[in-house]
Amino acid sequence: MTSGFPRIDDVGLDGLLVRFGDSLSESANRAALAFAAALDRDCPSGVEECATSLVSTYVRFDPLGVALEDLRAQLAQRLAGADWYAAALPEGRxxxxxxxxxxxxxxxxxxxxxxxxxxxxxxxxxxxxxxxxxxxxxxxxxxxxxxxxxxxxxxxxxxxxxxxxxxxxxxxxxxxxxxxxxxxxxxxxxxxxxxxxxxxxxxxxxxxxxxxxxxxxxxxxxxxxxxxxxxxxxxxxxxx
The missing domain is CATH 2.40.100.10 (Cyclophilin-like)
Structure with a gap:
């Protein structure tokens, strides 16, 4: 885990960005991929899209389907539940x-x-x-x-x-x-x-x-x- 990460940032009115680092590393990329795959397997209510960048997972949601702070709390709980930096890479690779x-x-x-x-x-x-x-x-x-x-x-x-x-x-x-x-x-x-x-x-x-x-x-x-x-x-x- 990098100091200050993971963290959850707002992206506009309908997005959250789960960031695992501020520069590319094997572990941060692994975390982003693994976390996105976990959300795809068990998608929180109101989430419409998950996508990854180099070291982040983007979550787009329907503001009418889930409150921003409720979704943030759900994501924070999932982040705390595993060491995403050491997680297995997604299946199907x-x-x-x-x-x-x-x-x-x-x-x-x-x-x-x-x-x-x-x-x-x-x-x-x-x-x-x-x-x-x-x-x-x-x-x-x-x-x-x-x-x-x-x-x-x-x-x-x-x-x-x-x-x-x-x-x-x-x-x-x-x-x-x-x-x-x-x-x-x-x-x-x-x-x-x-x-x-x-x-x-x-x-x-x-x-x-x-x-x-x-x-x-x-x-x-x-x-x-x-x-x-x-x-x-x-x-x-x-x-x-």
Whole structure:
């Protein structure tokens, strides 16, 4: 538990934010995911939505269905009833493997990011391609995951200027995190890998490929193997 956390803050007239920290950590993210899952399993009366960010659980409620202070008291009681920082992660998580080509003209900032991390391109590729990271939250664009945390060597800053555009499936790095883009967009994060992953599938029953709590690997493939893949190469396994 971090000093001053967890705490419950108001968000407008119909929301409460249960905060487990003021910066990303494994334990605070675990707590946010576990607490949201517990609310989904046993939803307090009047609650209409629960969602997580990196270290918080957002609770939206119907002010006509439950009084703010009553709901706050219920949430406080649940917070006191368990050590959420050590709680088990939600059930139904998966291990998702996404083949990635590092460097080349497809991901032209690998060398720059590797230098910032104090590594050669080969060592950086090995580090990123063997890491197993958690989807800490989904945000910014439909189905877009933030993933972490990487080793301390990857505590590199964002760029001071924006890259005008990276494509769908771009894997970018900064501040010990990876982001996999679901849209074509500008970014201040360094583009180190490229995938064929289609993260947002509006035609599917489950439109997002990834969920908060999933674990993800980005194994390295050659440019030739990447070009020859008939699909996106993504595999999904259930985690016990």
């Amino acid at each position: 998966r291990l998702v493997t996404i083949p990635t080509v590092y460097g080349t003209d497809l991901a032209p900032q690998l060398a720059e990011a590797a230098a910032a991390a104090g590594m050669s391109c080969e060592a950086a590729t090995e580090s990123l391609s063997t890491a197993r990271v958690r989807v800490t939250t989904i945000g910014f664009a439909p189905g877009q995951p933030y993933l972490g945390t990487l080793s301390e060597a990857w505590d590199i800053p964002r760029q001071t200027a924006l890259t005008p555009q990276v494509p769908v499936g771009a894997l970018v790095v900064a501040i010990r995190q990876l982001v996999l883009f679901s849209v074509t967009t500008p970014t201040g994060w360094r583009h180190v890998g490229q995938t064929k992953a289609r993260l947002f599938r509006p035609e599917a029953a489950e439109p997002f490929l990834l969920r908060a709590g999933d674990e993800v690997r980005f194994p390295s493939v050659t440019r030739e193997a990447y070009e020859a893949m008939p699909g996106d190469g993504v595999t999904v396994e259930a985690l016990g």
